[in-house]
Amino acid sequence: MKSSPNWKRKKGLRTWMNKDQIQAFEGRISRADRILIISHIRPDGDAVGSLIGLGLILEELGKEVNLVLEDGVPRVFHHLTGFEKVIREAVGIYDLVIVVDCSDIDRIGSVLDEYGEPDVNIDHHPTNTQFAQLNMVRDNAVATVEIIYDLVQALSLPVTLPIAEALLTGLLTDSLGFRTSNSSPRTLRIAAELQEMGANLQVLYRKAMLEKSLEAVKYWGQGLSRIQMENRLVWTSLNLEDRKAADYPGRDDADLINVLSRIRETDICLVLIEQTNGSVKVSWRAQPGFDVSKVATHFGGGGHKPAAGAEIRGDLARVQEEVLEETRKALSGTE
Structure with a gap:
């Protein structure tokens, strides 16, 4: 599957990624067949959006991907396509282990107890402890999904509607609906592009931030x-x-x-x-x-x-x- 046919990439939105890190990430992805992606316990919208969004992207590239959250996906995010793929334990051997939206390795729970040091750490927290071999940490990003979107741009990665919805959910929830002080014009431009890919901001906002059981x-x-x-x-x-x-x-x-x-x-x-x-x-x-x-x-x-x-x-x-x-x-x- 390719991106929505109604969407054309904007040239004006600059990627804030380190070129060496982008190349290192691309190399690791190209060499891997079976990939594990995990995030922190008690996952929020950015953890879930980053996990599912990146996982679906890598599946589009033909990779076998396991998505793991020790606490599972909260019910508030069960409307996202791909939530059903998330399991609670890692199974088997992986060529690549990626941790998303996690400042400290201890916050993932016991998922990696038998796997050792992660290969890649993608995060936006200023307190990140740089715990992986490749640490793609940018603390001026409003959410980890913003960094993943940078990778989408830099590497021309595929974006389907479910991917756009997952990424926009992470952006909405971590910015509290674009109300946090680090929400910027760039944040809104990314949201606009994800909408142009077909993601419905109003529906996602209501599902993730307004509706409560x-x-x-x-x-x-x-x-x-x-x-x-x-x-x-x-x-x-x-x-x-x-x-x-x-x-x-x-x-x-x-x-x-x-x-x-x-x-x-x-x-x-x-x-x-x-x-x-x-x-x-x-x-x-x-x-x-x-x-x-x-x-x-x-x-x-x-x-x-x-x-x-x-x-x-x-x-x-x-x-x-x-x-x-x-x-x-x-x-x-x-x-």
């Missing part, structure tokens, strides 16, 4: 009932009993953090989510002028200045106390 909204209610605020810092928590009461199937916060970030009186907000393995996942959001990636890095996590996350061993009460202490430093500028 009844279970997710009930889960929000649990967290909103104990919301707290102190000097423009807002936080709440979700425990295992909350998840059970709401019958929520995920291990995340159902995007509650993005609800808190809309509170007018807040500069930094965070949600703590108790996990079944004795740890607590923390998600931060911050207004321009604050850097929560430093707080996340302090706890072994990572991310961006306005959005970051970490998973911390310990009980919910203790982790909350420690996280609030460090976050207050970021709020006061004393970290």
